[in-house]
Amino acid sequence: MSGTSLDGVDAAGIETDGVAVGAAGPTVTIPFPPELRARTRAILDRAGSLSLPGDDPELLAVERDLTLLHVAAVRALDWPAELIGFHGQTILHRPAERRSWQIGDAGLLALETGVPVVHDFRSADLAAGGEGAPLVPVFHQALVRGMARPLAVLNIGGVANVSLIGADGALLACDVGPGNALLDDWAMRHTGVPCDRDGALARAGRVDAAVLARLMGDPFFARPAPKSLDRLAFHRAMDLLALLSPADGAATLAAFTVRAVASLPLPFQPCRWLVCGGGRHNPVLMDGLRETLGAAVAPVEAVGWDGDALEAQCFGFLAARAVRGLPLSFPGTTGAGRPVSGGRVEQRGLPVAATRVLARLRQG
Numbered sequence: 412m413s414g415t416s417l418d419g420v421d422a423a424g425i426e427t428d429g430v431a432v433g434a435a436g437p438t439v440t441i442p443f444p445p446e447l448r449a450r451t452r453a454i455l456d457r458a459g460s461l462s463l464p465g466d467d468p469e470l471l472a473v474e475r476d477l478t479l480l481h482v483a484a485v486r487a488l489d490w491p492a493e494l495i496g497f498h499g500q501t502i503l504h505r506p507a508e509r510r511s512w513q514i515g516d517a518g519l520l521a522l523e524t525g526v527p528v529v530h531d532f533r534s535a536d537l538a539a540g541g542e543g544a545p546l547v548p549v550f551h552q553a554l555v556r557g558m559a560r561p562l563a564v565l566n567i568g569g570v571a572n573v574s575l576i577g578a579d580g581a582l583l584a585c586d587v588g589p590g591n592a593l594l595d596d597w598a599m600r601h602t603g604v605p606c607d608r609d610g611a612l613a614r615a616g617r618v619d620a621a622v623l624a625r626l627m628g629d630p631f632f633a634r635p636a637p638k639s640l641d642r643l644a645f646h647r648a649m650d651l652l653a654l655l656s657p658a659d660g661a662a663t664l665a666a667f668t669v670r671a672v673a674s675l676p677l678p679f680q681p682c683r684w685l686v687c688g689g690g691r692h693n694p695v696l697m698d699g700l701r702e703t704l705g706a707a708v709a710p711v712e713a714v715g716w717d718g719d720a721l722e723a724q725c726f727g728f729l730a731a732r733a734v735r736g737l738p739l740s741f742p743g744t745t746g747a748g749r750p751v752s753g754g755r756v757e758q759r760g761l762p763v764a765a766t767r768v769l770a771r772l773r774q775g
Contacts, residue, residue: 412723413477413500413515415569415642416591416689417451418605419443420477422484423723424492428775429731432553438720439487447476448605451500458502458512459643474500474514481515482523493768495520496730496754497530498722504544504641511543517757527769528757529730535754536740541747544639548574548584548744549732550725554716563681564711565700566722567591567690570640571672574744577679584744585636588671589645591690594664596649601657610695613665616658622651626667632674637746662695669699684708687718730754734772 412421420443424436443451454473457463463470477500485495499515517530533543551564551574564574571590575583591606598607607613626648631640648667652660668690684704690696691710701708711718729739733754741750758766 412498412726413481414722415501416595416606417443417448417455417569418689420480420484421720421723422481422488423717423720423727424488424490425724425727427728427731429728429733429735429737430553432550432728435717435720435724436490437488438717438723439484440719441480441484441487443480447473447480451477451502454514455502455642459641459646463502470514474516475519477514478516478519479523481520485520485524485526492524492526494727494730494734494772495524495526495528496532496726496728496733497528498532498726499530501642504639506537506542506544506639509537511537517755518759521757522760525761525765527761527765529733529754530757531755532726532729532733532739532753536745536747536751539747539749539751541740541745541751542586542637542639543745545572545574545584545586545744546729546739547572547722547725548582549739549741550728552576552580552582553728558714559682561679561681562683562685565672565684565686566688567668567686567693567696568688568722569595569642570644571668571688571690572639573672573675575677575679575681582741582743583636583678585638585675586640587675588632588640589648589664589668590688591668591693592642593645593648594661594668594693596646597652597657597660597664601660606689607661607665607693607695610665610693612658613661613693613695616656616660616662618666619655619659619663622655622663623666623670625651626663627670627674632671636675637742637744639745665693665695665699668696669703672700673703681706685711685714685716687711687716687721691718731772734769735775
């Protein structure tokens with residue numbers, strides 16, 4: 412998994428048939444080299460401004476370099492995978508236009524690893540009228556079996572999304588707000604560090620209530636769920652922060668993330684919020700959530716999950732579902748008109764043994 416935070420590639424092994432979640436395998440994170448992070452961010456900005464053709468030489472070069480980083484991550488696991496789920500790097504997400512663009516060469520990844528690769532997880536949902544995101548809720552639903560419900564699983568990555576699992580197992584989900592993206596960009600601009608480490612910058616500042624109110628006035632928050640966001644959806648917010656000090660800007664952006672989560676109309680009150688993604692490492696965000704949500708809030712490690720590996724594990728789970736034709740998304744998670752499977756399998760050039768494994772996996 413290479414997420415919207417642009418901080419690195421996470422790889423994780425998982426034993427699953429796409430329905431039940433078995434043992435977790437090894438995990439590894441390979442950080443983006445600073446030069447690749449800068450190049451990827453430049454590509455993301457160009458995609459957002461619609462000035463990026465699909466055959467752009469730098470786009471293709473970045474795609475290859477990102478894919479090779481994924482190859483290195485799979486090799487570093489040193490684990491006998493039978494199937495790889497490859498999300499790719501999102502550079503544009505515009506569901507209203509039925510478009511979500513992930514770059515990454517699945518053929519190169521399959522060839523270099525010798526393992527079938529499932530990719531392109533979002534297109535089928537978009538074609539069925541869905542938002543194409545979030546896709547993690549069905550994995551969260553599988554993980555929480557046997558736990559007290561209703562509960563919420565909140566992922567604070569570059570964008571924040573929530574999975575709501577009802578007492579009866581009902582599954583609802585949506586993106587809820589900016590997550591870490593704006594705060595990361597603000598910290599990079601003012602400190603040269605690509606995140607507000609330990610919330611130190613935000614804790615040193617004061618929230619500007621007027622700016623926060625204007626941020627919360629974005630039309631996104633009036634839309635009903637399910638709904639989803641592009642990483643740059645709130646990037647114009649930087650203009651509203653221009654007159655604030657670095658610390659006050661960070662405090663206001665942290666409050667924006669918290670307020671976005673707290674403002675979500677809920678069909679039921681979760682008894683517990685489990686938080687994953689990089690945001691769970693930020694004490695300012697976690698303290699803010701505890702103060703505003705009116706329920707217990709804890710990092711997912713409290714229930715034995717690995718919050719740094721969860722999304723990578725998820726796409727292994729989704730890959731197994733995809734080859735079996737099981738739904739990846741549902742009307743309550745993406746707004747699609749029906750449960751939708753998805754994903755495409757890349758197996759060209761693989762050994763016969765790998766294709767036999769794929770046939771067995773398809774049979775469940």
